[in-house]
Amino acid sequence: MGGMRRPTMTDVAREVGVTAKTVSRVLNDDGPVAVETRERVMAAVRKLGYQPNLMARNMRVGARDAAIGLIIPEMGNPFFGTVAGGVESAVRARGLTLIVGSSSETAALEQSLIATFLARRVSALMIVPSATSEHRRLRGERVAGLPIVFLDRPAVGLTADSVVSANREGSRAGVAHLIAYGHRRIGFVGDLPASLYTRRERFQGYRDALDRAGLPFDRSLVETGHDQDAAAQATMRLLELSDPPTALFAANNLASMGAVVALARARRTDVALVGFDDLPLAEVLDPPLTVVAQDPAGMGAAAAELVLSRLDGDRSKARRQVVPTRLIVRGSGELTPAS
Amino acid sequence: MGGMRRPTMTDVAREVGVTAKTVSRVLNDDGPVAVETRERVMAAVRKLGYQPNLMARNMRVGARDAAIGLIIPEMGNPFFGTVAGGVESAVRARGLTLIVGSSSETAALEQSLIATFLARRVSALMIVPSATSEHRRLRGERVAGLPIVFLDRPAVGLTADSVVSANREGSRAGVAHLIAYGHRRIGFVGDLPASLYTRRERFQGYRDALDRAGLPFDRSLVETGHDQDAAAQATMRLLELSDPPTALFAANNLASMGAVVALARARRTDVALVGFDDLPLAEVLDPPLTVVAQDPAGMGAAAAELVLSRLDGDRSKARRQVVPTRLIVRGSGELTPAS
DNA sequence: TTGTAAGCGTTATCAA
DNA sequence: TTGATAACGCTTACAA
Numbered sequence: 001m002g003g004m005r006r007p008t009m010t011d012v013a014r015e016v017g018v019t020a021k022t023v024s025r026v027l028n029d030d031g032p033v034a035v036e037t038r039e040r041v042m043a044a045v046r047k048l049g050y051q052p053n054l055m056a057r058n059m060r061v062g063a064r065d066a067a068i069g070l071i072i073p074e075m076g077n078p079f080f081g082t083v084a085g086g087v088e089s090a091v092r093a094r095g096l097t098l099i100v101g102s103s104s105e106t107a108a109l110e111q112s113l114i115a116t117f118l119a120r121r122v123s124a125l126m127i128v129p130s131a132t133s134e135h136r137r138l139r140g141e142r143v144a145g146l147p148i149v150f151l152d153r154p155a156v157g158l159t160a161d162s163v164v165s166a167n168r169e170g171s172r173a174g175v176a177h178l179i180a181y182g183h184r185r186i187g188f189v190g191d192l193p194a195s196l197y198t199r200r201e202r203f204q205g206y207r208d209a210l211d212r213a214g215l216p217f218d219r220s221l222v223e224t225g226h227d228q229d230a231a232a233q234a235t236m237r238l239l240e241l242s243d244p245p246t247a248l249f250a251a252n253n254l255a256s257m258g259a260v261v262a263l264a265r266a267r268r269t270d271v272a273l274v275g276f277d278d279l280p281l282a283e284v285l286d287p288p289l290t291v292v293a294q295d296p297a298g299m300g301a302a303a304a305e306l307v308l309s310r311l312d313g314d315r316s317k318a319r320r321q322v323v324p325t326r327l328i329v330r331g332s333g334e335l336t337p338a339s
Numbered sequence: 340m341g342g343m344r345r346p347t348m349t350d351v352a353r354e355v356g357v358t359a360k361t362v363s364r365v366l367n368d369d370g371p372v373a374v375e376t377r378e379r380v381m382a383a384v385r386k387l388g389y390q391p392n393l394m395a396r397n398m399r400v401g402a403r404d405a406a407i408g409l410i411i412p413e414m415g416n417p418f419f420g421t422v423a424g425g426v427e428s429a430v431r432a433r434g435l436t437l438i439v440g441s442s443s444e445t446a447a448l449e450q451s452l453i454a455t456f457l458a459r460r461v462s463a464l465m466i467v468p469s470a471t472s473e474h475r476r477l478r479g480e481r482v483a484g485l486p487i488v489f490l491d492r493p494a495v496g497l498t499a500d501s502v503v504s505a506n507r508e509g510s511r512a513g514v515a516h517l518i519a520y521g522h523r524r525i526g527f528v529g530d531l532p533a534s535l536y537t538r539r540e541r542f543q544g545y546r547d548a549l550d551r552a553g554l555p556f557d558r559s560l561v562e563t564g565h566d567q568d569a570a571a572q573a574t575m576r577l578l579e580l581s582d583p584p585t586a587l588f589a590a591n592n593l594a595s596m597g598a599v600v601a602l603a604r605a606r607r608t609d610v611a612l613v614g615f616d617d618l619p620l621a622e623v624l625d626p627p628l629t630v631v632a633q634d635p636a637g638m639g640a641a642a643a644e645l646v647l648s649r650l651d652g653d654r655s656k657a658r659r660q661v662v663p664t665r666l667i668v669r670g671s672g673e674l675t676p677a678s
Numbered sequence: 679t680t681g682t683a684a685g686c687g688t689t690a691t692c693a694a
Numbered sequence: 695t696t697g698a699t700a701a702c703g704c705t706t707a708c709a710a
Contacts, residue, residue: 006483008687019697024689032695049479054458055394055404056687059702065394067455075414075424075439076636082415088441092448097455099438100414102427109431116406116436119393120459140388144345228619257619264623280567280596281618284603286625297415347703358681363705371679395703398686681710687702694697 007048015044027052058121067097068307069117070126073105079253079277079296080128083151086300087126094308096123105192107133114138124307128152131196135160147310151303153197154320161310163303163321165294167198167276170325171205171249172212174274174292177327178247179213182336183272186210187238187245189231189259190224191252202251202276221245231258232265239266246337247272253279260285272335276325283330290333293326346387354383366391397460406436407646408456409465412444418592418616418635419467422490425639426465433647435462444531446472453477463646467491470535474499486649490642492536493659500649502642502660504633506537506615509664510544510588511551513613513631516666517586518552521675522611525549526577526584528570528598529563530591541590541615560584570597571604578605585676586611592618599624611674615664622669629672631664638662 009027013020018037025031026041033041044050058065068091072080088098099122103110110130117125124147129135135158142148142160150162178186188206192199203222210217223238225231231254238245239262248263248271250256256275263271264286275282275291282289302321348366352359357376364370365380372380383389397404407430411419427437438461442449449469456464463486468474474497481487481499489501517525527545531538542561549556562577564570570593577584578601587602587610589595595614602610603625614621614630621628641660 010687020687021689021698022696025696028689030689034695037695051454051457053398053460053687054455055398055460056702057689059392059394059398059686059704060688060690062702065459067459075427076417076421078415078417078420081417081420084414085441088414089443097452098440101437101439102424104428113436115390116393118390120404120406121392121394260620261623279620281599281620281624284599284624285620286623349703359704360682360706361680364680367705369705373679376679392703395686396705398688399703399705401686679710682708684706684708686704686706690701691699692697693699694695 007050008053009050012041012044012048012050015048016040064121064123066095067099067120067122068124068126069113069120069122070098070100071110071113071117072100072102072128073130075100075102077253078280079294080152082296083128083300086297087151087304088300090301090304090308103130105130107131111137124148124311126151126303126307127155129155129197131192134158147307149303149307149310151299159318161303161306161318161320163299163306163323165198165299166322166325167201168205168208170292170294170327171202171251171276172208173205173325173327174276174333175206175209175249176212177290177329177333178249178272178274179209179215181247181272181334183245183247184215184337185218185221185243185245185247186215187235187248188222189234189238189248189250189255190222191231191255192226194224199251206249225255225258228254228258228261231255232262233258235259235262236266239263239268239271245271247333247335248274250275253277256289256291260289270335270338272333272337274333278328282328285332287332287335288330290330291328293328295323295325299323346389348389348391351380351383351387351389354387355379403460403462405434406438406459406461407463407465408452408459408461409437409439410449410452410456411439411441411467412469414439414441416592417619418633419491421635422467422639425636426490426643427639429640429643429647442469444469446470450476463487463650465490465642465646466494468494468536470532473497486646488642488646488649490638498657500642500645500657500659502638502645502662504537504638505661505664506540507544507547509631509633509666510541510590510615511547512544512664512666513615513672514545514548514588515551516629516668516672517588517611517613518548518554520586520611520673522584522586523554523676524557524560524582524584524586525554526574526587527561528573528577528587528589528594529561530570530594531565533563538590545588564594564597567593567597567600570594571601572597574598574601575605578602578607578610584610586613586672586674588612589614592616595628595630599628609674609677611672611676613672617667621667624671626671626674627669629669630667632667633664634662 223234225234278293562573564573617632
């Protein structure tokens with residue numbers, strides 16, 4: 001349908017009166033070419049609007065595509081967007097192109113994106129796994145030397161590089177902070193299915209903090225909401241318990257937003273709250289939101305560095321890199337229990 | 340370990356004792372194959388871990404890559420992330436893959452991404468142009484029938500499809516809303532360089548509203564900040580004028596956040612504010628933020644539909660589609676001037 | 679039901 | 695300094 005065929009190297013060659021190989025030489029600065037020939041070739045390239053066909057080139061050279069494939073669960077979530085931004089800056093500095101796809105937190109879509117990227121022969125794969133996926137099928141690729149790095153969550157069924165937040169330690173610190181301010185009943189507002197790595201780790205951190213303080217674990221203080229609205233409802237359920245929590249720990253950015261909204265709607269400025277992952281407007285909330293901040297851009301950059309070192313031939317064994325979190329005290333986490 | 344050559348169709352064929360063509364037939368459900376042959380081929384595919392080489396396939400078929408290239412200025416900005424999400428859902432439903440790259444709002448990087456995508460022979464191009472770019476060089480591609488759609492901002496130097504927000508009308512409505520509440524001095528907190536399309540249009544809407552109300556335009560009420568912090572400072576400058584505005588209009592999400600932060604820091608809950616583009620926590624701010632909401636997911640979906648119709652052979656002339664905005668009244672825009 | 683030959687747009691190799 | 699030829703991995707057209 002497109003009508004006009006796109007000019008090929010042969011078209012350029014014919015225009016100039018030389019062979020394709022000569023054009024190739026000019027374009028790749030490969031081998032000797034007469035100055036005049038070079039100029040005539042370049043002129044023809046411009047005249048015809050010739051653009052080299054990367055697919056053909058890659059095929060012939062047998063090289064992988066100079067692109068790195070990144071899979072994230074959701075483009076609209078600024079956490080993953082910022083991770084992707086961190087990856088891209090680092091990767092671009094090396095002349096590689098990053099191509100990003102999103103899996104909608106679905107194992108099947110993730111698989112299909114992986115297949116797409118592999119079929120395009122990307123030079124490396126970076127994956128934020130979705131909740132239910134597993135990666136045994138990538139073993140062959142790893143053996144074949146394809147660099148694969150997992151971000152935010154480790155691989156399942158595959159030994160591979162990964163870069164993750166200090167989820168457990170960060171949560172422990174956040175919950176310990178609430179305990180230090182006198183809270184004994186602390187609600188946990190979780191996000192995704194409990195099977196998800198980050199959710200599990202952060203929950204463990206919550207339990208660690210309780211244990212260390214000698215506080216009992218109360219199952220009824222754990223609620224889950226898979227998005228902001230659901231998290232708001234989960235928060236409401238916690239507030240309506242007969243023996244309600246005096247403080248809340250929200251396990252990710254969506255859960256935090258849901259909790260903030262629920263508390264605001266219920267006009268409960270007396271309930272303490274610590275969120276995992278920082279929010280852009282945290283400081284202007286009432287009270288300002290205390291958070292365990294992650295470093296999404298840093299995570300992306302670290303993962304990119306790891307990939308680049310693998311591309312450079314680093315064959316050492318798979319490693320897990322942990323990006324530290326940081327408690328940012330703003331007010332909501334320092335409320336004391338209404339005696 | 341990086342050594343192992345990736346198995347080709349011929350390898351699979353040899354394993355089974357047939358020809359590559361037969362393997363091809365099995366894999367593409369193309370032409371008749373004996374049931375037993377098919378099974379043996381599939382077994383060999385699994386055994387060798389064969390993955391078809393899309394580059395080779397596309398080259399032979401002469402088809403473009405079943406991927407659509409999307410360029411956005413910034414991955415970390417939820418507005419663009421949500422736009423990308425909208426595009427992806429629509430495109431995926433058609434079996435196409437979306438690959439996204441970010442230009443960091445830079446003409447040069449945008450050009451290089453365009454070149455990358457063209458070299459990979461994507462089937463269509465979707466571009467959110469960066470502030471200073473122009474697109475004359477894409478004329479040839481358009482003539483050759485490559486669908487190109489611009490999002491959020493139209494092309495420069497090229498007649499092409501575009502999908503944009505109702506920037507001017509939306510801004511006019513937002514500012515008129517402030518005027519209706521009695522404001523006569525309304526500050527404009529702009530974002531990117533005034534040369535940028537969205538900035539220009541929204542500024543025009545601001546002026547339109549003033550004109551219609553017979554209010555004078557005061558150049559000193561216009562300030563600019565290129566990110567959240569800069570917008571906060573811009574807001575401060577406006578508040579410190581000798582004859583300060585009683586209301587503010589923020590021209591995008593970053594400007595809104597900056598204005599919100601600046602007002603909160605200055606403890607100015609008396610200044611009215613309307614933001615262009617909605618924010619996730621708008622309702623819990625103090626006062627809750629009135630906004631002119633855009634529909635980023637809808638914009639992405641509309642652009643995707645446009646691309647798909649072009650891919651289906653729609654040859655009608657380039658059109659500009661406008662996505663309406665919606666005023667969401669929450670409180671900050673309904674404050675009246677402190678007499 | 680399967681195979682053969684040719685070609686997609688490049689580049690490697692060797693020869694001129 | 696340039697060209698001829700083959701090859702990358704796959705699919706189309708035709709033949710067996």
